[in-house]
Amino acid sequence: MIPDTHTTALDRLAQQAHHERTLFDYPPREWVPPRLRDGERVLDVVIVGGGQNGIAAASGLQQARVPNLLMLDENPEGREGPWVTYARMITLRTIKTLPGPALKVPALSFQSWYEAQYGADAWEALVRIPREMWMAYLGWIRQTLAIPTMHGTRLELIEPDDGLLRLTVRTSAGTQHILTRKVVLATGSTGAGGRNIPAFVEQKLPRDRWAHSAQSIDFAALQGKDVAVLGAGASAFDNAATALEAGAARVDLYMRRATLPEMNSARFMEFEGLYRHFAEMDSLVRWRFMRKIFASPMPPPPDTFLRTTAFPNFHMHFESAWEDVGLRDDGTIELVTPTGTHTADFAILGTGFAANLARRPELAAVLPHVALWGDRFVPPAGEESPAIARFPFLGAGFELTERTPGECPEVADIHMFNGGALPSMGPIGLGINGMAHGTERLVRGITRDFYLRDAERFCAEFLAYDVPEAKLVPAPVAMPSPSPT
């Protein structure tokens, strides 16, 4: 929530952002020819997901003169994405100076937003961005850019409809249908699948005794309890820390690995060449990048690690992935690991996300027609990876591709600007680091399709173009006087 005293400064900054955008708003023509269905104009783009990617996509499309769009999010306003819902770190994990969704408009940068309210010295002193502030900043951009948004609106189904896409959405008022030419699925980490949950946990533990780290958890209820966390990534540690801070009696963190991961493969990938051109690499090379990423999970950030290890009642168990779980007669959870059997009152799964399009109800109608990596690429012997093979095989603008060409061309109008893009596009579809590059590529893909589908029409209009240029009358040149110094 932005304090009232800061709103004037933010209003001024919003005006500056509009001004900066007008400095680069050539050519201003809205150029996408309208498409009508039953006499009504259909939307050009529906963006599903009002988080940072959805906002950046909308902003990029506005800049490309594709303003006939709508953004929707199932969450209420101000609660899009993980930042104030299930993210449990104190600050963002990434550095404060990433360009994020500003898309080269300086006044839209986080730094400008922060300095407008707290001043340049405070910015210098800031180490990392508090996650609640990141949420407030994203909301400010959405409002500043007047992105048309429907909150509390869940996309349930996408169906091809004679060259368009027909969306079924659910709101508190009921079910609605929306026709659009394109859909951008800016649906986040789970956008191409869901949470990674071991089947035996779901089958053997009552639902109120466990949670995935990306779900809401009543930490106050864990006071005085023994909590078991599975996983060695940043979210596992954040959840362990939150439980400890809430007064858990002890927290045990279990991991498959013999040591904590130390290397962060994302660090290597942070350079312009890769962000711009990963998607153009040969499939085998992309596959090899992915195998390395999948084999090297990110270590917890140092401050996250210290946040947990500061507690004497925090314990780590290496080479101790859960092999089975059960509920004892006394009501405690039993955890079977290769290093022994343990107990807990509550279990938290910091097990991340997995791609599996079959888990996305909105894709059910098009799923049989969608090409996955496993359909398009056969890895060399010894380099197989079922986990990567399940990802969608995307085209150059984040679009789904057809499994059998010609069967359902509309799938190419669904753009996966979410966690499902990783093997095809590299690290530009999810995360603040690569989002400027991802947005540029996404928007170019969308405008490419819109332009090329009407190329003959543009050509015909050009051949018929016969508008005389206004007669040039030499205007008196008024030189401005230099400003007094």
Ligand SMILES: Cc1cc2nc3c(=O)[nH]c(=O)nc-3n(C[C@H](O)[C@H](O)[C@H](O)COP(=O)(O)OP(=O)(O)OC[C@H]3O[C@@H](n4cnc5c(N)ncnc54)[C@H](O)[C@@H]3O)c2cc1C
């Ligand atoms: C805990 C956590 C911490 C992270 N920290 C960082 C970090 O510090 N730095 C960094 O660079 N990256 C971080 N990331 C990675 C990434 O930046 C975030 O996941 C970020 O939220 C991705 O933004 P997004 O807009 O793509 O998706 P999200 O922010 O997840 O937004 C997706 C939105 O889509 C909506 N949605 C999904 N399905 C539907 C549907 N069917 N209908 C309607 N709406 C729907 C959701 O409600 C959600 O609001 C973090 C991720 C997590 C999970």
